[in-house]
Amino acid sequence: MNDNVIKVENLVKYFDGRCVLDGINFTVPRGCIYGLLGRNGAGKTTIIRILLGLEPVTRGRTFLLDTESPNLSPKVRGRIGCVAEGHNLIQNYKVERLIKLCKDLSLQWNDESFGHLIETFRLPMDRKVRDLSMGMRAQLNLSLAMAIEPELLILDDPTLGLDTVARRQFLELAIEVIQKQDRTILFCSHILSDVERIADRIGILTAGKLVVDCPMEQLKERIKKLRVIFSESVPANLYLTEIINQQIQGREMTITVANWNKQKQAILETFKPSSCTEIPMSLEDIFIECTKPNPQPVEVS
Amino acid sequence: MLTLIKREIHDHPLFFIGSVILSTVLIGLSIATLKGHYWIELTAFDSPAGTIVSTILVFVFFGMGAVQMDTDRTRKISAFISILSVSRNRILLAKIIAGLLAILIALVPLAVTVTILLRIHIPPIPVFHVMVLEIFSGTFLITLACYFIGLQAGWNSGRLPPVIIGLILTCILLTLIIIKGFMPEIMIILTLFTVASLIRTWHLFMSTPL
Numbered sequence: 021m022n023d024n025v026i027k028v029e030n031l032v033k034y035f036d037g038r039c040v041l042d043g044i045n046f047t048v049p050r051g052c053i054y055g056l057l058g059r060n061g062a063g064k065t066t067i068i069r070i071l072l073g074l075e076p077v078t079r080g081r082t083f084l085l086d087t088e089s090p091n092l093s094p095k096v097r098g099r100i101g102c103v104a105e106g107h108n109l110i111q112n113y114k115v116e117r118l119i120k121l122c123k124d125l126s127l128q129w130n131d132e133s134f135g136h137l138i139e140t141f142r143l144p145m146d147r148k149v150r151d152l153s154m155g156m157r158a159q160l161n162l163s164l165a166m167a168i169e170p171e172l173l174i175l176d177d178p179t180l181g182l183d184t185v186a187r188r189q190f191l192e193l194a195i196e197v198i199q200k201q202d203r204t205i206l207f208c209s210h211i212l213s214d215v216e217r218i219a220d221r222i223g224i225l226t227a228g229k230l231v232v233d234c235p236m237e238q239l240k241e242r243i244k245k246l247r248v249i250f251s252e253s254v255p256a257n258l259y260l261t262e263i264i265n266q267q268i269q270g271r272e273m274t275i276t277v278a279n280w281n282k283q284k285q286a287i288l289e290t291f292k293p294s295s296c297t298e299i300p301m302s303l304e305d306i307f308i309e310c311t312k313p314n315p316q317p318v319e320v321s
Numbered sequence: 322m323l324t325l326i327k328r329e330i331h332d333h334p335l336f337f338i339g340s341v342i343l344s345t346v347l348i349g350l351s352i353a354t355l356k357g358h359y360w361i362e363l364t365a366f367d368s369p370a371g372t373i374v375s376t377i378l379v380f381v382f383f384g385m386g387a388v389q390m391d392t393d394r395t396r397k398i399s400a401f402i403s404i405l406s407v408s409r410n411r412i413l414l415a416k417i418i419a420g421l422l423a424i425l426i427a428l429v430p431l432a433v434t435v436t437i438l439l440r441i442h443i444p445p446i447p448v449f450h451v452m453v454l455e456i457f458s459g460t461f462l463i464t465l466a467c468y469f470i471g472l473q474a475g476w477n478s479g480r481l482p483p484v485i486i487g488l489i490l491t492c493i494l495l496t497l498i499i500i501k502g503f504m505p506e507i508m509i510i511l512t513l514f515t516v517a518s519l520i521r522t523w524h525l526f527m528s529t530p531l
Contacts, residue, residue, distance in 0.1 A: 072403075072404060074400060074530060074531045075531075094406040094407055094408050097406045098405075104401075109401060112396065122405060125325075125407050126406055
């Protein structure tokens with residue numbers, strides 16, 4: 021058995037002649053929380069839809085739990101929990117009926133943990149799904165996904181519409197799930213602090229390409245933002261590769277470089293800068309740098 | 322599977338109530354016609370009543386298929402269900418079984434009533450029973466084919482051409498029946514058309530993003 025729960029191989033997707041995903045490759049090992057980031061329309065939801073077999077690929081292949089996405093059998097699907105963007109539950113159903121339908125169509129259902137979640141979220145059973153607030157819908161969706169005790173949990177912007185308390189509850193729950201053996205989570209979110217809290221591997225999508233795919237702790241090591249001051253003017257060419265972003269103001273240059281290493285440091289030192297200081301970067305800073313429009317996107321992996 | 326079929330029936334109660342009402346009306350019409358010994362006109366489907374009956378059946382079940390799929394698509398029901406441990410094949414099969422059930426609710430009581438009435442009012446000539454069988458199997462096939470076309474039209478909702486093509490095909494079939502009646506050649510065409518409609522519906526449902 022392969023230890024990669026999710027495998028994406030050279031994924032290409034076109035919508036009406038427009039390239040949305042351009043040769044995406046990544047794997048998610050068992051037990052990993054993978055945070056997939058990207059701006060609106062970057063293609064995160066499309067990747068998830070393709071992984072779940074809801075959308076066909078233009079080229080490439082995707083696998084979930086060792087099964088190619090278009091061939092996911094009900095048995096394999098039963099091992100995957102999903103909280104979709106917008107929480108597309110059946111709107112005209114009462115909560116109680118929706119729960120019964122999901123329970124009847126599931127291979128396994130943990131009544132105890134589901135009851136605990138429903139109680140925690142205080143979800144009204146007699147109301148129609150469409151009458152619930154966005155936050156309540158998110159909670160219901162999450163409860164339904166958790167009740168099947170999934171080996172793989174796919175969360176597409178799950179905290180969208182949740183208040184601070186509910187968001188915190190959700191994240192704690194996600195951590196609880198991952199602590200159980202062999203659970204894997206693919207997590208897309210715009211709230212980067214959430215991702216930073218729970219993810220142990222990060223992927224950043226921009227302009228249809230996965231420009232970052234590495235463990236969280238390595239990400240901050242590999243992407244460096246430096247303030248470099250030269251005694252005279254800034255050299256026209258620094259001969260540095262994989263520059264994500266650079267700004268020049270007089271003798272001062274602020275530069276963000278991917279895959280920072282000793283070689284690059286040595287190249288920079290040959291220009292004898294009068295000072296070179298590192299600017300600390302949060303995940304949000306890294307995300308903003310990586311998703312800035314860049315003629316030559318660099319890859320961090 | 323049973324859960325999915327039950328869901329379809331529970332979500333579309335009007336289809337089944339409508340089928341019962343339709344069946345009752347048609348039974349009433351049959352009783353009136355056969356009591357007046359106009360049975361031959363009914364069997365040939367060339368009377369205005371026969372034409373109206375077949376037209377009603379065809380359009381009712383075309384509409385039913387279209388509404389069934391349109392509701393599914395707009396409410397993203399299949400997209401939600403297919404994330405659970407259910408295959409797309411089963412989702413569609415459940416829809417078709419529910420539709421089939423509605424068609425049978427409309428047709429079977431009518432067929433049974435007509436057969437009984439024929440036994441009471443008409444001399445026991447075997448050819449009549451064969452004719453009744455041909456008429457009902459033919460009506461069943463055209464209704465089923467139109468239901469499938471309706472499913473396709475509903476799945477393509479928002480795009481006018483498929484709906485128009487569906488309606489044109491329905492009208493052609495209906496005209497063929499009205500002109501030719503339920504001859505063996507027409508029955509073969511109907512069978513082929515029904516199978517083709519089913520395959521097209523299946524392909525459309527399986528290949529379209531949910």
